[in-house]
Amino acid sequence: MSDLLTYAYAVVRNAEGLREAAAPLRGVADTPVSLVTDSGDDQLGLVVSHVPGQDFQEDALKQHLEDLEWLEAVARAHHGVIEVLGEHTTVLPLRLATVYLDENRAREVLEAGRTMFAERLAQLSEQVEWGVKIYVESSAVPAAPTVPAADLTPGRAYLRNRRQQQNVRDTVYQAAQKAAERMETAGRKHASDRVRHRAQQGLLADAAGAVGENVVNDAYLVPLKRCEAFLADVTHAADGLDGVRVEATGPWAPYSFAMPLGESGGAEGAPP
DSSP: OTTEEEEEEEEEEOOTTHHHHHTTOBOGGGOBOEEEEETTEEEEEEEEEEEEHHHHSHHHHHHHTTOHHHHHHHHHHHHHHHHHHHTTSOEEEEEEEEEESSHHHHHHHHHHTHHHHHHHHHHHTTEEEEEEEEEEOGGGSOOOOOOOOTTSOHHHHHHHHHHHHHHHHHHHHHHHHHHHHHHHHHHHHHOSEEEEEOOOOHHHHHHTTOOSEEEEEEEEEEEGGGHHHHHHHHTTTTTTOTTEEEEEEEEEOOGGGSOOOOOTTSOOOOOO
16 A cells, blocks of 8 residues: 555544444545554544555645646545545544554544544534635625716826715625624624634635625534524624625534644645
């Protein structure tokens, strides 16, 4: 297996039926998925598959991470494995493209982090992640009227119209701030934790098919029993606010709240 590396998807609590659920799965590079267990505690497991070294060695991986098509395929496979596992047990997702030289090295890392992983899995039990984004859609707001003025020079008229347009834009951003405050109130009421991600821009926003400008990009950790109430509140955060849209996605495994394996011999990418 010198030309293969061990790709790790998640640390899991080794529940009944988990091996059977993992057995038919195909992961990254269409390779079969298996479970590596901690020799000192078989209640913990690391879900892995074997991937071609020529694609996941450090130099090759850096190039691949610039290839959006390749990255999307890996992310879909990575998420697909975690999604199935999450139906059977508590999952601690690892960052995209976390790789090890072999299963022995993966097991060593699992055993070294035994206490930390067990504690984190206990904290994440019976909770899911919801992504909540706020978009500014300035095109949805009527543009400021352009009124010609006979007593103004063309230059002064232009500057006045620009100020009017800026005022409209400022109004939309103020509305977005109000929506964000409502969303945070819902989070404090229903969620266990929150992570604020960088707003999506450029290629990342294009790949997500975003409409409008993303100004808030948050992830919330929500107990299963609070999900319905949480969504009812956050999806109404933009009610009555022109030019502002709230988008909630999920439920997901708790990617934003997981602790990635800090393996110096591996490679880590961005979470999907």
